[in-house]
Structures are given as structure tokens and as C-alpha cells.
Amino acid sequence: MTGRYAAGRAAAARASALIPRGVSSAMRADQRPVALHVTRAQGSRMWDVDGHEYVDYVLGFGAAFLGHAPPAVVAAVAEQARHGFAPGAQHAAEAAVAELVVACVPSAEMVAPMTTGSEAVHAAVRLARATTGRRPIVKFAGHYHGWLDPVFVGVPGSPAIEAPQLGGAPGTAGAAGDGSVVLCPFNDAAALEQALAGGTEPVAGVLMEPVPCNFGTFAPDAGYLERARELCDAAGAVLIFDEVITGFRMALGGAQERFGVTPDLTVLSKGIASGMPVAALAGREAVMRVAAGAMSIVGTYNGTPVPLAAARATLTELVRRAPELYPAVDAFSARLAGELRDLAGAHGAPLVVEQIGPVLQLLWAPRTPVRSYADASQHDRAAVARLAELLLDEGVNALARGLWFVSPEHGEEDLARTVAAVDRALGRLGAERGAAARGAPGGAVA
Numbered sequence: 001m002t003g004r005y006a007a008g009r010a011a012a013a014r015a016s017a018l019i020p021r022g023v024s025s026a027m028r029a030d031q032r033p034v035a036l037h038v039t040r041a042q043g044s045r046m047w048d049v050d051g052h053e054y055v056d057y058v059l060g061f062g063a064a065f066l067g068h069a070p071p072a073v074v075a076a077v078a079e080q081a082r083h084g085f086a087p088g089a090q091h092a093a094e095a096a097v098a099e100l101v102v103a104c105v106p107s108a109e110m111v112a113p114m115t116t117g118s119e120a121v122h123a124a125v126r127l128a129r130a131t132t133g134r135r136p137i138v139k140f141a142g143h144y145h146g147w148l149d150p151v152f153v154g155v156p157g158s159p160a161i162e163a164p165q166l167g168g169a170p171g172t173a174g175a176a177g178d179g180s181v182v183l184c185p186f187n188d189a190a191a192l193e194q195a196l197a198g199g200t201e202p203v204a205g206v207l208m209e210p211v212p213c214n215f216g217t218f219a220p221d222a223g224y225l226e227r228a229r230e231l232c233d234a235a236g237a238v239l240i241f242d243e244v245i246t247g248f249r250m251a252l253g254g255a256q257e258r259f260g261v262t263p264d265l266t267v268l269s270k271g272i273a274s275g276m277p278v279a280a281l282a283g284r285e286a287v288m289r290v291a292a293g294a295m296s297i298v299g300t301y302n303g304t305p306v307p308l309a310a311a312r313a314t315l316t317e318l319v320r321r322a323p324e325l326y327p328a329v330d331a332f333s334a335r336l337a338g339e340l341r342d343l344a345g346a347h348g349a350p351l352v353v354e355q356i357g358p359v360l361q362l363l364w365a366p367r368t369p370v371r372s373y374a375d376a377s378q379h380d381r382a383a384v385a386r387l388a389e390l391l392l393d394e395g396v397n398a399l400a401r402g403l404w405f406v407s408p409e410h411g412e413e414d415l416a417r418t419v420a421a422v423d424r425a426l427g428r429l430g431a432e433r434g435a436a437a438r439g440a441p442g443g444a445v446a
């Protein structure tokens with residue numbers, strides 16, 4: 001094979017013969033022209049098997065918030081690795097990490113260490129049901145909570161996604177079809193009130209990304225989270241914030257600190273351990289104590305020492321640097337978003353850039369203002385995916401779905417490279433679309 005991605009294509013062909021889609025997590029297969037095979041990742045950069053260097057805005061799907069391989073975390077992992085991986089017994093880092101989470105996250109009074117976000121959501125749902133003795137869970141259209149049943153509904157790629165679910169008709173039963181998961185549109189307090197009041201069974205829990213970051217990042221309306229809190233209290237339902245993306249990123253205490261609303265349970269994962277597989281379910285003691293009674297949390301890899309060494313070092317670093325780190329990464333992200341908007345304007349491209357803290361979302365001609373999944377879903381996904389593909393050629397790695405993660409490691413040189421790359425990529429995209437429009441008279445090309 002020849003060309004810019006020759007070694008990458010060969011590696012992908014080898015993997016595809018053995019691994020479904022050639023990737024370990026299906027979302028990685030969205031990358032074009034080839035799912036990157038990487039040799040090294042450091043700070044804000046990574047390198048592929050063809051030797052190209054990239055400014056990286058994927059950051060391990062957000063897991064490497066501090067940038068790739070932070071030295072303090074690498075040292076902690078190396079040190080712990082010499083002392084064993086899985087004793088199947090307790091060790092000091094578990095309580096140390098729990099103390100750090102309690103110190104950082106407003107809702108956290110107790111903490112259960114786990115391995116992935118999906119299973120920590122699963123534990124939260126079970127805990128809400130065990131606490132209330134009820135079954136239905138309300139979730140929101142477009143909010144992603146991992147790939148496990150029953151919450152893998154109402155998002156692209158999930159089974160039985162239907163048009164009304166995209167709009168999030170209040171009270172729509174999810175794919176389980178048995179009323180155990182009820183879909184609701186986000187930023188619509190009346191719909192949530194109806195979902196909590198209107199069903200045949202009382203609701204056990206309300207599960208949300210407090211800032212929806214999957215499938216069209218946008219902010220909660222002023223007062224919406226507060227109203228959700230009130231409605232859950234009135235209905236006796238457990239409010240669960242899935243802060244897998246927002247935790248330790250929107251602020252040291254996550255979206256709940258940034259927006260000043262405290263849930264009963266919080267799911268944490270990306271950002272907690274610099275990319276090592278660690279998740280945590282945290283919450284109010286009264287709810288968490290149910291996990292020591294009516295239900296149990298179990299897992300061979302829960303709280304194993306090497307990932308927890310990474311978590312301890314990461315959280316220690318975040319706490320130490322928080323006063324300068326969060327304002328700086330927010331300011332850098334705002335500048336980046338501003339530069340992208342300016343470039344879009346200069347190219348006459350209908351590119352909308354949402355930015356909330358260190359998370360950016362690129363949308364091509366969405367319905368604005370973007371307040372719901374339905375608004376974001378109007379956008380031209382193919383254009384944003386093509387932009388990501390063109391950017392890869394220019395040395396910028398970004399997700400095909402337009403979600404960009406910024407780390408405190410991104411700096412002036414990254415910004416300059418990114419601006420130059422986006423300028424060239426938008427130029428190529430505009431030329432392609434112009435040619436397509438001329439070749440297909442009457443074709444709707446934004």
C-alpha cells in the first residue's frame with residue numbers, strides 16, 4: 001500500500017480481519033480515511049504508524065484531560081506497577097482516591113471505584129431502583145450513558161432509534177418498550193414534569209448529562225437544572241448526573257460545581273485517571289449506603305492499584321493546579337472557538353462552534369440556538385465528518401462527530417497549527433461542496 005496512510009491502512013487491514021470493524025470500540029471506526037493506528041501520545045500531540053504528528057483534540061475520547069501521559073501520573077503508575085496489578089485485596093489508594101473525589105465533587109459523600117463509565121451508570125440505575133423500590137428511569141434524547149442495556153436508547157447507533165425519540169416526545173418508552181426507561185427532551189422542564197407525573201409507575205431516577213456533550217454539545221438553560229432538582233425532590237426520584245465527560249473538566253467539581261446544582265448520585269470516569277480505566281460512582285451517603293445493603297457493587301478490576309495510582313496522581317495534580325488550570329483552559333478553549341468561528345465567517349461556511357469550558361462542538365448548519373438534541377440533529381453530519389478527514393491530512397486529529405476536547409497542554413503552537421489547518425481544510429471543503437453543487441443543479445449544499 002502507498003500514500004500518506006500506507007502503514008495505517010496495512011495495520012487497519014490486519015485488524016479488520018480479526019477484530020469486528022477492526023477496532024476495539026465501534027466509535028473509533030468512524031474515523032476517515034482510516035482509523036488511526038498510533039505509536040505514541042504525549043501532551044497535546046500524538047504520532048501515527050506512518051510517522052505523522054497530530055495536534056490531538058480527541059484526547060482518548062476525553063479521557064486524557066490533563067493531556068497524554070502527564071509525567072506525575074506516569075511516575076505513579078510505574079512505581080505502582082512494580083508492586084503488583086491485582087491483589088484482590090484492599091490497598092491505601094482506594095480510600096485516598098475516595099477522599100480526593102469527596103473533596104472535589106459537591107455531591108460526593110461516599111465513592112465506589114469501578115472501571116468504566118458504562119458500568120458505573122449501570123450501578124447508578126440499580127442503586128436508584130434499590131433506593132426507591134421503583135423501576136422507571138427517565139433519560140434524555142441524545143444523552144449517551146454507555147452502551148449497556150437498558151439506557152442505550154435514544155442515541156444514534158442504539159437499537160430501535162425512532163424519529164419521535166429524536167425529538168424526545170415526553171414520556172416515550174425507550175427501546176426496552178416496557179416502560180423501564182422513559183425518554184424526555186432536555187431543556188424542557190414541563191416535559192420532565194410530565195414524565196415524572198404522567199406514567200403508570202412512579203419514577204426511580206432521572207439520569208442526565210448535566211451538560212449534554214454527546215451528539216450536539218449545548219448548555220442547560222438557566223434554571224433548568226435547578227428545576228430538575230426540585231422536580232426530583234417532589235417526586236421522590238433519585239437525580240443522577242452522568243459526569244463521565246463533564247467531571248473534573250467543566251470545573252474541579254464538574255458541571256455540578258459550574259452550574260451550582262447538586263445531584264444525589266454522580267457518575268465519573270474520563271478525566272479521573274488520565275486515560276487509565278477508572279470510573280467512580282459517588283453520591284449522598286444515604287443513597288450510597290444502599291450499596292452496602294440491598295444491593296452490591298462487584299467487579300474483579302474495581303479499584304485495582306495501577307489505575308488507582310493514576311487516579312490518585314491525576315486528582316492530586318488537578319487539586320494542586322485548579323486555581324490557574326481551569327480559568328486557563330477555559331480561556332484557551334474560548335480563543336480556539338473564536339478562531340474557528342472567524343475562519344468559518346471568512347470562508348462563508350455555516351459552521352457553528354459551541355463551547356462550554358474545554359469542550360467544543362462543531363455543527364454544520366444546525367437549527368440555532370442549539371438548545372436540544374432535535375436542534376443539533378438538524379446539522380449536516382457529513383460536512384463535519386469530512387472536515388475532520390481533511391484536518392487529519394493537515395495534522396489535526398478530531399472526532400468525526402465534531403466533538404473537540406481541549407487540555408491544559410494545548411498551547412500557542414497548537415493553536416497556530418490548528419488555525420492554519422482549519423483554514424486550509426475549510427478551503428478544500430468549500431471547493432468540494434461548490435463543485436458538488438455545480439455538478440448537481442438544485443442540490444442542497446450548504
Ligand SMILES: Cc1ncc(COP(=O)(O)O)c(C=O)c1O
Pocket residue numbers: 061115116117118119121144145146147209214242243244245269
Ligand atoms: C456521558 C457518558 N456516559 C457514559 C459513558 C460510557 O463510558 P465508558 O465508555 O467508559 O463505558 C460515556 C462514554 O463516552 C459518556 O460520554
